Amino acid sequence: AQTVTQSQPEMSVQEAETVTLSCTYDTSESDYYLFWYKQPPSRQMILVIRQEAYKQQNATENRFSVNFQKAAKSFSLKISDSQLGDAAMYFCAYNGGGADGLTFGKGTHLIIQP
Amino acid sequence: EAGVAQSPRYKIIEKRQSVAFWCNPISGHATLYWYQQILGQGPKLLIQFQNNGVVDDSQLPKDRFSAERLKGVDSTLKIQPAKLEDSAVYLCASSPWQARLQETQYFGPGTRLLVL
Numbered sequence: 001a002q003t004v005t006q007s008q009p010e011m012s013v014q015e016a017e018t019v020t021l022s023c024t025y026d027t028s029e030s031d032y033y034l035f036w037y038k039q040p041p042s043r044q045m046i047l048v049i050r051q052e053a054y055k056q057q058n059a060t061e062n063r064f065s066v067n068f069q070k071a072a073k074s075f076s077l078k079i080s081d082s083q084l085g086d087a088a089m090y091f092c093a094y095n096g097g098g099a100d101g102l103t104f105g106k107g108t109h110l111i112i113q114p
Numbered sequence: 115e116a117g118v119a120q121s122p123r124y125k126i127i128e129k130r131q132s133v134a135f136w137c138n139p140i141s142g143h144a145t146l147y148w149y150q151q152i153l154g155q156g157p158k159l160l161i162q163f164q165n166n167g168v169v170d171d172s173q174l175p176k177d178r179f180s181a182e183r184l185k186g187v188d189s190t191l192k193i194q195p196a197k198l199e200d201s202a203v204y205l206c207a208s209s210p211w212q213a214r215l216q217e218t219q220y221f222g223p224g225t226r227l228l229v230l
Contacts, residue, residue, distance in 0.1 A: 004156075035218075037221075042223065043203060043223055043224045043226075044221060044222075044223050044224075045157075045205065045207075045221035046221075047218050047219075047220075050218065091156050091157075093156075100162070100169075100170070101147050101149075101159030101162050101170060102157070102159065102219060103159075104156030104157050104158070105156050106154070106155055106156050107155075107156050
């Protein structure tokens with residue numbers, strides 16, 4: 001079974017600084033998808049960024065980028081120029097393809113200090 | 115485009131009572147998921163529907179949980195009887211379906227259940 005591990009229960013960063021959230025996963029598959037979801041206190045889960053495993057280029061979405069290391073099974077999220085609105089729980093998630101459900105990590109609580 | 119709708123937003127019940135949650139996915143989305151998110155953990159998939167058929171219910175506690183998606187649109191998740199450990203947020207998500215391609219899942223606001 002696939003597992004997703006987020007080893008940082010909580011991270012804190014100053015506003016306008018850069019922060020990196022870690023995620024590792026375990027799978028025997030070669031094709032899969034990885035996601036970072038954001039869950040603000042209102043609890044609506046929102047997609048931040050996604051990465052297809054067959055793509056070597058790291059995904060980027062404005063201030064959000066990933067460092068995907070397939071051999072190391074690592075998928076970290078970098079947030080540049082942190083903003084107060086970035087404060088939330090961040091979940092790393094794995095999907096083996098098709099329309100299967102997601103396997104989530106336990107999440108990282110990101111605190112933005114003004 | 116309207117998002118995934120869920121109701122109720124909050125529910126408090128006594129143990130051994132029954133409860134039902136409702137989800138209306140994004141229009142046209144063929145796939146619907148129910149997740150359970152216990153406090154301090156990531157969501158866990160309970161059941162997945164493709165149109166009105168069940169694709170995966172391997173993690174659904176079938177002795178007390180049931181779900182249906184009549185007509186392939188709305189879905190209802192029921193717990194009967196509820197236990198204290200069922201206290202959680204129940205998230206519904208939907209996605210369009212395309213073979214061999216993982217479409218993004220869109221989540222609803224969730225229903226927070228407290229079992230006393």
